[in-house]
Amino acid sequence: AQSVTQLDSQVPVFEEAPVELRCNYSSSVSVYLFWYVQYPNQGLQLLLKYLSGSTLVKGINGFEAEFNKSQTSFHLRKPSVHISDTAEYFCAVSSSFGNEKLTFGTGTRLTIIP
Amino acid sequence: KAGVTQTPRYLIKTRGQQVTLSCSPISGHRSVSWYQQTPGQGLQFLFEYFSETQRNKGNFPGRFSGRQFSNSRSEMNVSTLELGDSALYLCASKTIAGGNTGELFFGEGSRLTVL
Numbered sequence: 001a002q003s004v005t006q007l008d009s010q011v012p013v014f015e016e017a018p019v020e021l022r023c024n025y026s027s028s029v030s031v032y033l034f035w036y037v038q039y040p041n042q043g044l045q046l047l048l049k050y051l052s053g054s055t056l057v058k059g060i061n062g063f064e065a066e067f068n069k070s071q072t073s074f075h076l077r078k079p080s081v082h083i084s085d086t087a088e089y090f091c092a093v094s095s096s097f098g099n100e101k102l103t104f105g106t107g108t109r110l111t112i113i114p
Numbered sequence: 115k116a117g118v119t120q121t122p123r124y125l126i127k128t129r130g131q132q133v134t135l136s137c138s139p140i141s142g143h144r145s146v147s148w149y150q151q152t153p154g155q156g157l158q159f160l161f162e163y164f165s166e167t168q169r170n171k172g173n174f175p176g177r178f179s180g181r182q183f184s185n186s187r188s189e190m191n192v193s194t195l196e197l198g199d200s201a202l203y204l205c206a207s208k209t210i211a212g213g214n215t216g217e218l219f220f221g222e223g224s225r226l227t228v229l
Contacts, residue, residue, distance in 0.1 A: 094216030
């Protein structure tokens with residue numbers, strides 16, 4: 001089984017400043033990793049995913065994440081945030097073997113300060 | 115291609131009643147999963163259906179049930195509603211075709227309020 005830990009429940013950031021949202025995972029097998037974003041009163045939308053290959057993954061809205069196998073981390077970054085990035089962000093993991101369910105972290109609420 | 119559609123979007127029930135929520139997956143997606151989202155517990159997995167069979171189940175009481183139809187549409191039912199069942203219920207679909215990565219495509223959710 002896999003598990004995900006999102007280390008920060010809330011992250012306030014000034015507009016145009018960089019941001020990093022931290023995610024660590026635990027798994028005894030190889031994994032696929034995902035970041036989802038949830039805007040107020042909406043469902044979850046995929047930001048980016050790591051399946052294999054390059055450890056730096058680029059997603060939508062200028063976000064990127066780096067897979068670090070030795071540290072079992074998959075931190076999400078953006079060099080300059082905007083008010084529209086205010087949302088909740090979820091890290092998720094699934095096993096790369098078979099059709100197991102996606103396991104989500106508890107989420108990080110990103111608040112952009114004007 | 116249309117996304118995942120959930121109905122109703124909002125509903126209010128009283129304790130002891132039952133509720134049925136509906137989900138239409140993306141065309142061609144045969145797996146449908148349900149999640150409960152609350153401020154205190156985050157995203158909690160309820161169950162997954164594939165080919166009309168429940169494939170995975172989370173740790174919820176038997177009051178929570180679901181089913182899937184031959185066209186892959188799914189419903190979930192909660193009986194004998196409790197105040198703590200107030201939540202956003204999210205449905206998500208995925209392909210089970212070759213190359214499946216587990217990526218889920220979510221609907222906008224059904225927000226249930228129990229009074």
